[in-house]
Amino acid sequence: MSYHYTEREDPKPVRTGPGRPPNEALDRQVxxxxxxxxxxGKPLTIQEIVEASGASRSAIYRRWPSLNELLADALDHGRTNRVYSFDGPIKPILEELLFDRMHETVGRGYTDKHYRRHLELMMANPQLQKVYWEKHASRRLKCMQRALQAAKDNGEIRRNVDIEAALDAIYGVRTFQTAVRGVPFDSPEAVQRARAAFDLLRKGMEP
Known part of the structure; x- marks a missing residue:
């Protein structure tokens, strides 16, 4: 069975009034x-963003219906998606998605400091967390979901594997390293532990 999956960035949601064409330069500026x-670490309010960007409050609200929508797009800005063909062994694709091209996926220049700030904002604002999940994180997770489904169909993992539970376990290990153990998310120690956990989980899913 052959799988071909392409995931690309969706256009950022932009709301414009009647007769107002999208202004990509202004979107990027904001x-x-x-x-x-x-x-x-500055206050995150519409007024602060107005002053920092030079855009008007009305221009911002025409593009983003709420502050959380804007912050979710800002947090996800710069992240990339790759194109995969699921017509061979899936294990190398999973390893590439999780480890080998991690910096391409999270965005150029994305550091441990950015990651911790991201976690801080999410934990302090459940509504932002929900918006980010619905607009970005859940969409990006589809590639991993399809990869695991392909692994099921070609016999690499058992057909009764709960894909959602497997993904929670895989990504939970990475978050645990920084949120609980306190090590940088991209440090060799964190990556090694995540790889070991992934190998353990993968072996547990094998037929």
Missing amino acids: IIAARRLIRE
Whole structure:
């Protein structure tokens, strides 16, 4: 059975009034300003973003219906998706998605400091967490879901494997390293532990 899966960035949701064409330069200006405020630990309010970006409050609300929608897009800005063909062994694809090309996936220049700030904002704001999950994280997870389904169908893992539970376990290990153990998410120690956990989980899913 052959699988071909392509995941690309969806256009950012932009709301414009009647007769107002999208202004990509302004969208980027607002996103960059919001990211700078996030990075610097500044207050995250529409007024602060207005002052930092030079955009008007009305222009921002035409593009993003809420502050959380804007922050979710800012947090996800710069992340990339790759194209995969699931017509061979799935294990190398999973390893590439999780480890080998991690920095391409999370975005150029994405550091442990960014990751911790991301976690901090999510844990402090459940509504932002929900918006980010619905707009970005759940969509990006589809590639892993399809990879595991392909592994089921070609016999690499058991057909009764709970894919959602497997993904929770795989990604939970990475989060645990930083949120609980306190090591940088991209440190050799964190990556080694995550690889070991992935290998253990994969062996447990094999027929």
